[in-house]
Amino acid sequence: MNPYDCAHELARAIRESEGFRAMKAAKEKIEPDEKAKEMLNDFHLKQLQFEQKRILGQEPTAEEQEGLHKLYEILQMHQPVREYLQAEYQLSVLMQDVQKVLGDLFLDVSVTR
8 A cells, every 4th residue: 555645545535525625615605705805814814823922932912812803703794704714624623633643653653751
């Protein structure tokens, strides 16, 4: 069994998954709406900045947390964006699960202290 062939098969299976199809359908609804795309991109950028701060050991301010939460609430009012975010979450859970399965392989061969 060739791992590269399996990786391609896994990619095909993910493309056929409910989460991927839902995200693709939601993306198609958002694509013609420039304002929705802009709001979604802004949210993703703020989310990334928020996570970068946490990774660097800096606690995001209450204002930053509240701003991100308010933006999320606003996005939830826009049905196509809400559907996209739900599908994005569903797909990210799948990808995290796959990453965990692959990551566990390294535990089998890692030198432990």
